[in-house]
Amino acid sequence: xxxxxxxxxxxxxxxxxxxxxxxxxxxxxxxxxxxxxxxxxxxxxxxxxxxxxxxxxxxxxxxxxxxxxxxxxxxxxxxxxxxxxxxxxxxxxxxxxxxxxxxxxxxxxxxxxxxxxxxxxxxxxxxxxxxxxxxxxxxxxxxxxxxxxxxxxxxxxxxxxxxxx
Ligand SMILES: [Zn+2]
Ligand SMILES: [Zn+2]
Numbered sequence: 001x002x003x004x005x006x007x008x009x010x011x012x013x014x015x016x017x018x019x020x021x022x023x024x025x026x027x028x029x030x031x032x033x034x035x036x037x038x039x040x041x042x043x044x045x046x047x048x049x050x051x052x053x054x055x056x057x058x059x060x061x062x063x064x065x066x067x068x069x070x071x072x073x074x075x076x077x078x079x080x081x082x083x084x085x086x087x088x089x090x091x092x093x094x095x096x097x098x099x100x101x102x103x104x105x106x107x108x109x110x111x112x113x114x115x116x117x118x119x120x121x122x123x124x125x126x127x128x129x130x131x132x133x134x135x136x137x138x139x140x141x142x143x144x145x146x147x148x149x150x151x152x153x154x155x156x157x158x159x160x161x162x163x164x165x
Contacts, residue, residue, distance in 0.1 A: 036129040038110035042085045045112070045125070049080035052122065054136060058151070059095045059143035059163075065102060065111050069148045072127035072138055078115065081123055087112060094118070095143065096163045118163065140164075 032046035053075040062071035088106040093099055100116035114124040127136055140158040141147070153159060 034135075035131050036125070037085075037131070038087075038105035038108050038112060038129060040105060040108035040110075042107045043087045043105045043110075043112060044084045045081055045129075047076050047081045047125065049076050051076055053140070054127070054138045055140050055142055056138045057142045058145075058147035060146050061092060061095060062143075063146070063148075066126070066128070069151055071111070072136065073114070074125045074127050074130075074136075075119060075122050076125060078121055078123040081113075081125070094163070 032048055033050060035044070035046045037044040051074045055073050055075070056070050057073055058070045063069060065071065086106055087103050090102045090104065091099065092102050094116060096116075096118055098116055098118045100114055100118075102111065103113040103115075104111050110129060111126050112129055113126060115122075116124070127133065127138075130136070140160065141153055142160050142163055144153065144159045145161040147153070
């Protein structure tokens with residue numbers, strides 16, 4: 001059992017990988033804030049924390065890995081996510097020059113998450129894998145210097161020509 005928070009209603013990861021809370025001497029399964037998974041369903045995740053940020057990344061690596069014009073990313077504390085199923089990871093070096101690990105499904109190839117030294121203790125979930133995307137509100141754009149010229153960035157959005165760090 002691994003403890004992932006130390007406030008009054010402590011959260012733990014139980015034997016079968018679910019996030020549970022211990023409160024008033026009772027164990028209950030903590031409701032995930034959001035969940036998702038890969039295309040084939042072999043890899044699933046649940047997150048128990050509010051996102052720290054939501055960003056659209058236009059870097060050339062995100063374009064490759066998503067097979068699209070950009071990736072939509074949710075940053076959360078790494079211990080707040082529990083994973084089920086077998087994934088694989090690819091060791092990449094981001095355009096920032098910092099090493100990062102890209103998690104994907106070894107069966108269907110869906111891109112699931114990224115961990116980078118630029119954001120220690122955090123994990124970046126690929127928002128296209130969410131079960132419910134209705135609440136997504138990306139609030140900034142990264143690496144806009146390589147944004148596709150036909151992508152329209154909403155006026156008033158916070159943009160960074162390169163990464164934030
Ligand atoms: Zn899969
Ligand atoms: Zn990127």
